Amino acid sequence: xxxxxxxxxxxxxxxxxxxxxxxxxxxxxxxxxxxxxxxxxxxxxxxxxxxxxxxxxxxxxxxxxxxxxxxxxxxxxxxxxxxxxxxxxxxxxxxxxxxx
Numbered sequence: 570x571x572x573x574x575x576x577x578x579x580x581x582x583x584x585x586x587x588x589x590x591x592x593x594x595x596x597x598x599x600x601x602x603x604x605x606x607x608x609x610x611x612x613x614x615x616x617x618x619x620x621x622x623x624x625x626x627x628x629x630x631x632x633x634x635x636x637x638x639x640x641x642x643x644x645x646x647x648x649x650x651x652x653x654x655x656x657x658x659x660x661x662x663x664x665x666x667x668x669x
Contacts, residue, residue, distance in 0.1 A: 571611040572596065576603060594653075598624045601634065618647040622654060 572587055576599050585592060597620050600608045609617070618638055624631075637643055 570596075570613065570616060573600070573604070573608050573611065576600065576608075590653075594620055594623055598626055601626060601630055615647065615650055618652065619650050620653050622652050 570593065576596070587593075587596075593616075597612055597617060600612050601617065601624070604612075617634065621631075621634055621638065626634075638647060
């Protein structure tokens, strides 16, 4: 997946594994909230579909994507993809708001 560094303005990225699943979930959610069509294409709709159940998203954005993937044409195109189950979310990058 191509990473747009413009969306990583608020996190120190030194030492973060951008290939890890937690980082990818976090990044996909950020792209769904703030990204452009090009960013969505760089992530890939198959990747969005696979990870959607496990993403932390604002309700209107989740509602839109669930509607989109529930459409008959989308369902036919993406239903072969295994979806990632939602589980406990832990950010792959340190938060400036959480004291250690």
